[in-house]
Amino acid sequence: xxxxxxxxxxxxxxxxxxxxxxxxxxxxxxxxxxxxxxxxxxxxxxxxxxxxxxxxxxxxxxxxxxxxxxxxxxxxxxxxxxxxxxxxxxxxxxxxxxxxxxxxxxxxxxxxxxxxxxxxxxxxxxxxxxxxxxxxxxxxxxxxxxxxxxxxxxxxxxxxxxxxxxxxxxxxxxxxxxxxxxxxxxxxxxxxxxxxxxxxxxxxxxxxxxxxxxxxxxxxxxxxxxxxxxxxxxxxxxxxxxxxxxxxxxxxxxxxxxxxxxxxxxxxxxxxxxxxxxxxxxxxxxxxxxxxxxxxxxxxxxxxxxxxxxxxxxxxxxxxxxxxxxxxxxxxxxxxxxxxxxxxxxxxxxxxxxxxxxxxxxxxxxxxxxxxxxxxxxxxxxxxxxxxxxxxxxxxxxxxxxxxxxxxxxxxxxxxxxxxxxxxxxxxxxxxxxxxxxxxxxxxxxxxxxxxxxxxxxxx
Numbered sequence: 075x076x077x078x079x080x081x082x083x084x085x086x087x088x089x090x091x092x093x094x095x096x097x098x099x100x101x102x103x104x105x106x107x108x109x110x111x112x113x114x115x116x117x118x119x120x121x122x123x124x125x126x127x128x129x130x131x132x133x134x135x136x137x138x139x140x141x142x143x144x145x146x147x148x149x150x151x152x153x154x155x156x157x158x159x160x161x162x163x164x165x166x167x168x169x170x171x172x173x174x175x176x177x178x179x180x181x182x183x184x185x186x187x188x189x190x191x192x193x194x195x196x197x198x199x200x201x202x203x204x205x206x207x208x209x210x211x212x213x214x215x216x217x218x219x220x221x222x223x224x225x226x227x228x229x230x231x232x233x234x235x236x237x238x239x240x241x242x243x244x245x246x247x248x249x250x251x252x253x254x255x256x257x258x259x260x261x262x263x264x265x266x267x268x269x270x271x272x273x274x275x276x277x278x279x280x281x282x283x284x285x286x287x288x289x290x291x292x293x294x295x296x297x298x299x300x301x302x303x304x305x306x307x308x309x310x311x312x313x314x315x316x317x318x319x320x321x322x323x324x325x326x327x328x329x330x331x332x333x334x335x336x337x338x339x340x341x342x343x344x345x346x347x348x349x350x351x352x353x354x355x356x357x358x359x360x361x362x363x364x365x366x367x368x369x370x371x372x373x374x375x376x377x378x379x380x381x382x383x384x385x386x387x388x389x390x391x392x393x394x395x396x397x398x399x400x401x402x403x404x405x406x407x408x409x410x411x412x413x414x415x416x417x418x419x420x421x422x423x424x425x426x427x428x429x430x431x432x433x434x435x436x437x438x439x440x441x442x443x444x445x446x447x448x449x450x451x452x453x454x455x456x457x458x459x460x461x462x463x464x465x466x467x468x469x470x471x472x473x474x475x476x477x478x479x480x481x482x483x484x485x486x487x488x489x490x491x492x493x494x495x496x497x498x499x500x501x502x503x504x505x506x507x508x509x510x511x512x513x514x515x516x517x518x519x520x521x522x523x524x525x526x527x528x529x530x531x532x533x534x
Contacts, residue, residue, distance in 0.1 A: 143506035146484035225284035285319030315497035352445035
């Protein structure tokens, strides 16, 4: 049996690090895909050239953070340890085997005090520009959804707190249409908008910016929400980070304005049932865009009549129940819902009253939003070829982005605290994911000669 006579551990050799990095290594592809010297333009105003001691190269510091996000390394401390031992990482940074890597505290300090949100935004936008210049962005159809990120906070360390309710962005417009509808029905209009009611929330004493997340089978925890937009090619277009206790539809306006302001050529916005609200559908249709949303299950009690069994008669402005009884208009409330109520005498003798209402006065109430027509238009889109084609891509696009971010790039849990820190962390992670995809696609020469019609999954 052959065995080594001795272990060569103290041998001095002349080594060319460039020859030790494989030609198909990911970092080689990334290094050839973009010009990292553009980073100097983003941070030039943050450094003083006249005095002070020499600083660490900002390109090196940002590359170290990109390595952390590209390979899903949990912390900067561990990232520096891995860079010290990994020849490919050193090659990417331009360091020899004997050079000292910047201390993790140096990297952490710069990202905490120098590279603020504006620098991260510039890096994110620059990478998207490189993707667009390469011809890989498909802006016609985008996909919107949110995922939660577990916060670095213990659920047991919490307090109950009353906070002012957030005013809806469309409050004034809704009140105007509600008053117009009330006047058409001979009702007195509301004077003005009531201030939002205070709401009680559970706040973490460790990280007050996060919020309690509890949905479905997920374990209750403090978390942040990453509300994300991507295109057909899975490139992340934009992201808004909030506390984990905000509903997806509440953040849609801010995300919608950002992404449509940057990409006005968007034609179809695909989202899940949480975004199927009257205001969101109205916003899309009024702007000349198409909301592609799925069927939303009626929010009725089990074994009761479904809401779609009540038929609205537009000509007579009344509602007909499953037993062919008429419900007449009563009022329009501040939330924009028209209320139609039945005659108690009819409901009292109804054979299916136990499937309809438990009201002691035997009166059934059906509500219909003043913007209900937009929901019905969205329902028509759902059955159209464009609606079926775009919504079927959600599992391959936005859901794939979330899966990759959590499984490959360590976005399931964050060590950072405060909303600004987590937002920068998420944006830089998405920038690294876009950069990785750009580099991989550029490295495939055959993709450049593949017909565009075959590269595009769906065209509007």
